[in-house]
Amino acid sequence: ENQLASETTAAGTKTYTYDTFGNVATETREDGKTASYTYNEQNKLTSATGYNGATVTYSYDGNGNMVTSTKPDGTAITYTYDDKHRMVSQTDGRGVTTTYSYDGPNMTGYVDGNGAAWGFTYDAMNRAVTMTDPLGNVTSNSYDANGNLTSKTAADGGVTAYTLDGVGNITASTDALGNTTTYTYDKMYNMTSGTDPKGNQIS
Secondary structure (H helix, E strand, C coil): CCCCCCEECCCCCCCEEEEECEEEEEEEECCCCCCEEEECCCEEEEEEEEECCCCEEEEEECCCCCCEEEECCCEEEEEEEECCCCEEEEEECCCCEEEEEEEEEEEEEEEEECCECCCECCCCCCEEEECCCCCCCCEEEECCCCCCEEEEEECCEEEEEEEECCCEEEEECCCCCCCCCEEEECCCCCEEEEEEECCCCCC
């Protein structure tokens, strides 16, 4: 119920159909071409056929974790998980594997198929504090007592600082060169406008 059946714009009308569980089954765009989708008993997407007729398929393990995604050319990407359902490896169609490591809910690092490693650290509130790239360059984040991001420090030491309003919206960001971009919000806290360092309006 209350599902979008169609939407009309200057380009024409786009229509949607749904399966009995409310999942989008088809999308027919303004030029008449249709994309279609199928799902399993857990309402997980099992196939997606694009407007060009090419289909990508997906399979899952008993816990609902995606274990393969297969491209239209038959190339498959495979995924493995630990006992906490965290993805620990991803192997692409060439057999190149990226591995992931964790500490509790946080990903602490990953190593790509070339052996390049990234590392991440977190504070007691599970906020990202540092990121170390394969060359050993470290970027870091700082937060206020409410958990809002207040600054980012790049590997070269340059700091971008953020000014916040009373509810945590970023009202200004100032880069390492002193260039400031400002932002305004409506009563629902949606950003309504921004002004770049040159005085140009941004959206």
